[in-house]
Amino acid sequence: MDLDQKELRRLFTYNKKTGRLLNRIDRGQARKGGLVGGPTSQGYLKCKVHQRWHPVHRLIWIFHFGQIPDGYEIDHINFIRDDNHIENLQALTPTENRERSYVNRSHQGAGVTFHKRTRKWFVRLMIGGVRRGYKGYSTKTEAIRVAAQIRALLMVN
Structure with missing residues (x-):
């Protein structure tokens, strides 16, 4: 299942102060109100949604803008890989x-x-x-x- 803005908004809320996603509903072991995502060895946050792992910064982009433009990647403006405030994310070509x-x-x-x-x-x-x-x-x-x-x-x- 492809994740779209509607599905992400059903599953999560976004905290503007922290730049983090929170679970809107219980999802298996992930409890309602809990923080979404754990760190990768590269310093990014990732989470499992519908049996697939996803980088949290990409989910936050889709949550806000609906889609990632074809051929683009989501970049952290300040180079801090776990700072997922929407103001810190931008779409760039590879x-x-x-x-x-x-x-x-x-x-x-x-x-x-x-x-x-x-x-x-x-x-x-x-x-x-x-x-x-x-x-x-x-x-x-x-x-x-x-x-x-x-x-x-x-x-x-």
Whole structure:
């Protein structure tokens, strides 16, 4: 059975303060009024509905908007995988979602690498589905600052 907005609203309520779904009715071991979803090893919340596991953030999107557009994924704007406030969710194409993921990792240093031969720090980011490299910097701090500036520009556009 495909889950639609009507079925989700029959099964659950949404708490705006917490960004969590609550059971509207008893569902097997899930009791009325109880929180919906348990954590996955990747940090997302998932729950079982009609004998199938579903990511809770996708259920919340469908609960509010009726469907996920074809070819889109639901992304957490603040990169916190269990923060399912509807204001924190957005529909992105898989390419857009990968680019945001790559850009987010760069602020933690994943987009900044050290080149032993030149003894310089380089910034590498994914832009428009293409990995781009930027000139070498003398310090890691400077490279991280540049990566953050580029990331900020990408987020605006």
